[in-house]
Every structure is written in structure tokens, then in C-alpha cells.
Amino acid sequence: MNFQIKTPSRYVFEVINALLLLAFGIICLLPVWHVIMSSFSDPTCLAKHSGVVLWPLSDGPEHPITYYGYKSVFGNNSLLMGYANTIFYCAVGGCISTILCTMGGFVLSRRGMMLKKYVMLMLTITMFFNGGLIPTYLVIKELHMLDTRWVMVIPGAVNVMSLVIIRTAIQGLPDSLEESARLDGAGNLVILFRIVIPLAKATVAVLALQYVLFKWNSYYDALIYLRDRDLYPLQMILREILTQQDQTSVDYDAELAMYEDLIEYCTIVVAILPIFCFYPFILKYFTKGMMVGSLKG
Amino acid sequence: MRWIELKRDIRMNKGLYVLILPIVLFLFIFNYLPMGGIVLAFERFTPKNGVFFSEWVGLKHFISFFTSVYFVRVLKNTLILSMLSLIIGFPMPIIFALMLNEVEQDWFRKCIQVVSYMPNFISTVVICGIIIDFVATKGLITQLLVKIGVLDEAKNLLTISPYFRPIMVLSDLWQGTGFGSILYLATLSGINQELYEAATIDGANRWKQAWHVTLPGIAPTITIMLIMRIGSLLAANSDKILLLYTPLTYEVADVIGTFVYRKGLIEQDYGYSAAVGLFNSVIGMILLVVSNGVSRKIGDTSLF
Structure with missing residues (x-):
């Protein structure tokens, strides 16, 4: 100006x-x-x-x-275990979720499938209504998924919002590419892998990144479904260290408390460090993600 | 007749149906089976009989919830926290975006953006860890409040109920203001610069330009965001509250989400908890449907 x-x-x-x-x-x-x-x-x-x-x-x-605090933090096996678990949940969950959402988005972007509108309806209903905590918990329990690694990566894998965003992105691709591929005899799978995924990969990558960050930072699912400490993701271990001291006690061992404070600070730093290292690089994808998410589905 | 068509369709689009099958299966198991499980809200659940064959008690759980002291308490707390975050948390990103938009030095704007987006990437658990540390008896914020005379003596603020809501709202503000401004900033940068030129020629000063050009420019975005916010009014931030509340502050901190969690998973009162959850889902759904309908009408934009 x-x-x-x-x-x-x-x-x-x-x-x-x-x-x-x-x-x-x-x-x-x-x-x-x-x-x-x-x-x-x-x-x-x-x-x-x-x-x-x-x-x-x-x-x-x-x-x-x-470095006293850090020595103690890195000597804490459950924290390292939590780290490993979280990396596993992010990687496996990210793959499963991305594959499913891309597949779904692709199918729902096709024309001429008779049952498409029913699938779409099925997806939309889940955005408005859900069974709630306890019924979902009991279903997971009946499936014998409580206290397994699978409960962290399977139940939330189909993210309707991401799926719809991918569908919109695919619908925005030019039809001519697909038509010429069809003339060359390409089937749906070939079109998906050779044309659609290479062209829509930016959107898919943004959504995958969002999934990973969400998974990395969330603790609630683990709190509900996991009892076995060996399966705890990082955030659950952090929850124990950072938020579960007795908040009400007035007077306790001052020396111990001193070290506890230090260790808490170190734990926070260790927990946020990886995200902050990647932060400058992933920031632009997240800004992009906000835009993508705001488009009409 | 229809079946024959369907059969032919499935044969023709075999690949597509194979691809969509896992998704339908997923939705059925993890979304629709739990919806069926809602019958639990009308039963006296016993593990032996399972979800579908337990003794039917009708509306007993609902009546006992609606007549208990908890009903008013959790509903009031949920609404107050949501309204506070709506009234305070909603305009802040807009104001922030407008202020950033006035900055002419690119480097300064970028710096502020990078710094202010950062809290959004910190997890709830860590945020709560920092809050707990800062408002503890010897914490930074407690000390500050004592120094400026708001508090008489240093106490753990999380154990004092009047402080709970400000702590929630301010920490949300700290975490969300910067990142929430992204969408508004994008809209602002999309406003046609010629409009400003024309306004200048017509003699409009900066304030008038802000009022007549900038604000109408972002008004549609504001409307949509507001409507979406109202759609999730009942979804108070229960995973954060779960980490911060103590029995001492249940009075102001207990919301529907945390109540459902305590009743269901800690006390294992499945039927009662499912009933409260159903109440929450139904109200939430109504809000969503209404806000989505309004959004479609006003902005020609809808979430779904």
C-alpha cells in the first residue's frame, strides 16, 4: 500500500x-x-x-x-519406550490412514457408481453423530483390541474430513488426463497410481502430516484404551511425569521437589524438541492444510 | 430389475467396489456398531448379558441424570466454558490478523507469525504441564499475581475454583490466537488492492478503508468460522480439563465430557454414562445440523 x-x-x-x-x-x-x-x-x-x-x-x-536433569530423563526407560511407541503409532497409523483415505477419496470421486451416494451418506452421518465414549469402548473391548498396539492405529484410521478433502482435490484434476489414459487401456488402479496419486500428492502429504502431528500430540485414546505401560505413547508418560504429582499437598520433601521440577523442565524440552526442529520446515504445509480444510467439501 | 442393474454395476466397477469395501467395513465397525451400542443407555448393563441382551430399564438413566445435581452443574460448566472461549477466543485471531496485516515490514510480520503459530504445535499434555508449573504455589504466574496484589498469599491456583476458567480461557488464547489467524490473513491478502486505491482516491482515510474495504472483505470468512464454532459449542475441551481439574475444582471444571469419562470408565457405570453421552451427542448433532444449514444459506458454503 x-x-x-x-x-x-x-x-x-x-x-x-x-x-x-x-x-x-x-x-x-x-x-x-x-x-x-x-x-x-x-x-x-x-x-x-x-x-x-x-x-x-x-x-x-x-x-x-x-545436564543433570537430562541425564536422568534419558536414563528413564519408560520415556524412551514412550518415544518408540509414539513413533510406531505415528508411522503405522499414518500409513494406514493415508492409504484408506486416498482410496476412499479416489473411489468417491469417480462417476457412475450406483452405490456411491449411499457410501457418501454413510460417511456424512458419522460427522454429525457418534456412539459416544462408552459404546465405542465396549465395541473395542468386544473386538479384543484393548491393550494392543492396534487400538492406537486402527479405530481412527478413516478420517472422514481428510477423505472428503482428498476427494475434492481429485475432482479438481483435469478429466482429459484420465480419458487419454483410459484410451490407452488403463484401468482404475493404474489411473489411481499413475495419474491421481502423483497429481494429488501435495494434498495427501499435507493431510498425512496433520495426522502425524495429531497422533504425536494426543493422549486421550491411550488413556481410554491402554492399561499396559509398555504400550503407552510418549504423551501418556509425559502425563504421568508432568501432571500427576499431588497438586494439593502443601509441604513435602523440598530437596526431592527441587529435582522433580528440574526433571519436569527437561522432560518438556525433550518432548517438544522434535516438533520444534521440524517446525520451520512443516509450517508452510500446515498453513496450506488450513486452506485445504476450509474449502468446500 | 434394480438388482440386475446393481449386479452389472458391481461387475463393471469391480475395482472401485474392492477399494471402497475396507472403508465401508471400517465405518461399520468403528462408527456404526457403537451407534447401535447406544441401546446401552436404556439398559442396566451386566457383562454376562452383553450390550444387546441386558435388562431394559427405559429412561431410568436419563431421569436420574436430569434430576441429579450433576445435570445442571455439567451443563452450566460446559456452556460457560464454551461461551467464554467463543466470546474471547473467537475475535482474538481476527484482531491479530488485522493488526499483522497493517505491518509493512515483511520480516517483522514473518517473525511474529512464526513465533505466534508455535504454541499450536505443543501437545495438550505439555501445555498442561507448563500451566501446572506456572500456577503452582511457587510458580511464575502465582508470584506475579502476589506481587501486583491480586492474591494475598501464594497458593496453587488450580485448587481455587474462581481461577479455573480464566486459566482455561487464557491458555487457549495463548495456544490458539496465532494459528487461528492464518485463514483470516489469507483472506486479507486476497483482497483486491485496487479497492484500496479507489478508496484513497475517494478520500477515505485508513480507518474508513478498514471499515469499508477490509472488513467486508473478511466478513464471509468470519461468518463461516463463527457458524462452525457454534456447531461445536458443546465440545468443551475435555481432554485438557481432564488434566487440569481436581476434586477441589469440580464445581466449575466438570463438563459433560469429563463427567462421561468419570462415570463410565472410572466408576464403570456404563448405562448411565452412555445415557449422558447420548444426551451430549444429540444436542451436539442438533447444533451442527442447524449451524450447517445456516452456513449453507448465508455463505453458500457448508462444511458438508
Whole structure:
């Protein structure tokens, strides 16, 4: 908008606007920064300190940062196990879900199938209504899927929203490509693998990424369906470490509490690190995903 | 006659039917069987007799829910939390997007975007871990509140019920404002620049441009987002509440979702819990259908 002449009041507005945005940015960053810096701090200093930790606290220049908390976190087998489980759930679940949604989206984008509208109806109803927690739980129980790895990757695999988005993307592809392939004698499967998937792969990738992030961050399914700690995903282990201390107790062993705090900070850092490493690279796909999701299905 | 057609159709589109079969099977098992399982809400469930053959008790569970103190409590808490997040959480991303849109330095805007989207990628459990740490007796926020005189003495804020809702709403705001602005920013950048030029020539100042060009430009997006929000009004964030509430704050924190979880999975009162869940699903469905219908009418855009 550089065709406009700036008035003095515009300058004032711009400065105030920038300051407010800056303040919001700092508010977004500060809690995370505090946690990261605290995780490298000396636990005794940390207990004495009040206010935001902007830089690792230490008792002298000879020990600028401590790794004590991290040693203990990486020595924690259940945390590592949780990591491995989560990676498994994300990978396997992501594959199953992506394959099913792509298949479904492809079939429902075809013309001339008699039963298509009934399948579509079946899909739509699930978006409006569901059985609820307990009936779903009992079905899973009857299928003997409680406390298995499968319960984490199978039940949510058909995501109706993603399926519809993929269908819309496929419908947007030019018909001529498919027609010429048909003339060359290509069947549905050939069209799916040689034409549709290469052309719609950006949409599919975005949705797969969304699935993985959702799976990585969610704990609720595991809370309901898993009892066996060896199968717990990372978030369930984090839940134990971060949220299950006795919140009501007033007075307890101060020394122990000190180390517990440090370990909690370190655990948070270890938990969010992988996502933050990938974050700059995947961000644009997520912005794209928001757009894709907002299109008419 | 129809059967013959269908048979021919299946033979012709054999490949497609094979591809769609697993999906239909999935939906049947994981979505439709549980819907059938709703009969549980009308039964006194015993594991021996199973879901479909337990003793029929009619509306007993519903009556005992509607007449209990919990009904008013969980419904009120669900609605208050949803309304608060609607009233406060909905406009914030719009304001944020409008403010970002006024920034002329690209690098500054990008920096703020990257930083403010970040909280969205942190998991609920970690967010709650951070909240618990910050509002604990010696936590950052508690200390701050004591310093500015809001609190008389340092206490764990999660054990004090009046603080529960602000904690929920503010943390949602922290997590969602930045990422929620993406859609509005995209719409804003799509507004035709010539409109601004024309407005300038007509003598409109910045505020008038914002009012007559920018706002009408994003109004359709706002409408759709608002309607979608209303459709999920009853879906209070129960997996977050589950991590943050304590028996001390049930009074204000217990929502339908958490109540169903406690009754069903902790106390194993399956029939009662299924009844409450059904109540929730039905209201949720009505809200969705209505909001979707309104959305289709107003914006020519609908979710489904």
C-alpha cells in the first residue's frame, strides 16, 4: 500500500501496532524460553530464584549449565519406550490412514457408481453423530483390541474430513488426463497410481502430516484404551511425569521437589524438541492444510 | 430389475467396489456398531448379558441424570466454558490478523507469525504441564499475581475454583490466537488492492478503508468460522480439563465430557454414562445440523 502518503498519526499507529504485536510475540515465546533455560539450570539456584529464567542459572561461572536433569530423563526407560511407541503409532497409523483415505477419496470421486451416494451418506452421518465414549469402548473391548498396539492405529484410521478433502482435490484434476489414459487401456488402479496419486500428492502429504502431528500430540485414546505401560505413547508418560504429582499437598520433601521440577523442565524440552526442529520446515504445509480444510467439501 | 442393474454395476466397477469395501467395513465397525451400542443407555448393563441382551430399564438413566445435581452443574460448566472461549477466543485471531496485516515490514510480520503459530504445535499434555508449573504455589504466574496484589498469599491456583476458567480461557488464547489467524490473513491478502486505491482516491482515510474495504472483505470468512464454532459449542475441551481439574475444582471444571469419562470408565457405570453421552451427542448433532444449514444459506458454503 505504498501509494498512500503517511500522516503523522499513521506513524504513531504503526509504532503502537508493532509494539503490541511484539508484546504478543514475546508472550508466546517466553513460557517456552523459561522452560528451556530452567532445564539447564542448577536445581538449588532454580528453587531460590523467582521470576522468569532468561538464562541458565548457576552457582558460579565454572559450572555455567548443568545436564543433570537430562541425564536422568534419558536414563528413564519408560520415556524412551514412550518415544518408540509414539513413533510406531505415528508411522503405522499414518500409513494406514493415508492409504484408506486416498482410496476412499479416489473411489468417491469417480462417476457412475450406483452405490456411491449411499457410501457418501454413510460417511456424512458419522460427522454429525457418534456412539459416544462408552459404546465405542465396549465395541473395542468386544473386538479384543484393548491393550494392543492396534487400538492406537486402527479405530481412527478413516478420517472422514481428510477423505472428503482428498476427494475434492481429485475432482479438481483435469478429466482429459484420465480419458487419454483410459484410451490407452488403463484401468482404475493404474489411473489411481499413475495419474491421481502423483497429481494429488501435495494434498495427501499435507493431510498425512496433520495426522502425524495429531497422533504425536494426543493422549486421550491411550488413556481410554491402554492399561499396559509398555504400550503407552510418549504423551501418556509425559502425563504421568508432568501432571500427576499431588497438586494439593502443601509441604513435602523440598530437596526431592527441587529435582522433580528440574526433571519436569527437561522432560518438556525433550518432548517438544522434535516438533520444534521440524517446525520451520512443516509450517508452510500446515498453513496450506488450513486452506485445504476450509474449502468446500 | 434394480438388482440386475446393481449386479452389472458391481461387475463393471469391480475395482472401485474392492477399494471402497475396507472403508465401508471400517465405518461399520468403528462408527456404526457403537451407534447401535447406544441401546446401552436404556439398559442396566451386566457383562454376562452383553450390550444387546441386558435388562431394559427405559429412561431410568436419563431421569436420574436430569434430576441429579450433576445435570445442571455439567451443563452450566460446559456452556460457560464454551461461551467464554467463543466470546474471547473467537475475535482474538481476527484482531491479530488485522493488526499483522497493517505491518509493512515483511520480516517483522514473518517473525511474529512464526513465533505466534508455535504454541499450536505443543501437545495438550505439555501445555498442561507448563500451566501446572506456572500456577503452582511457587510458580511464575502465582508470584506475579502476589506481587501486583491480586492474591494475598501464594497458593496453587488450580485448587481455587474462581481461577479455573480464566486459566482455561487464557491458555487457549495463548495456544490458539496465532494459528487461528492464518485463514483470516489469507483472506486479507486476497483482497483486491485496487479497492484500496479507489478508496484513497475517494478520500477515505485508513480507518474508513478498514471499515469499508477490509472488513467486508473478511466478513464471509468470519461468518463461516463463527457458524462452525457454534456447531461445536458443546465440545468443551475435555481432554485438557481432564488434566487440569481436581476434586477441589469440580464445581466449575466438570463438563459433560469429563463427567462421561468419570462415570463410565472410572466408576464403570456404563448405562448411565452412555445415557449422558447420548444426551451430549444429540444436542451436539442438533447444533451442527442447524449451524450447517445456516452456513449453507448465508455463505453458500457448508462444511458438508
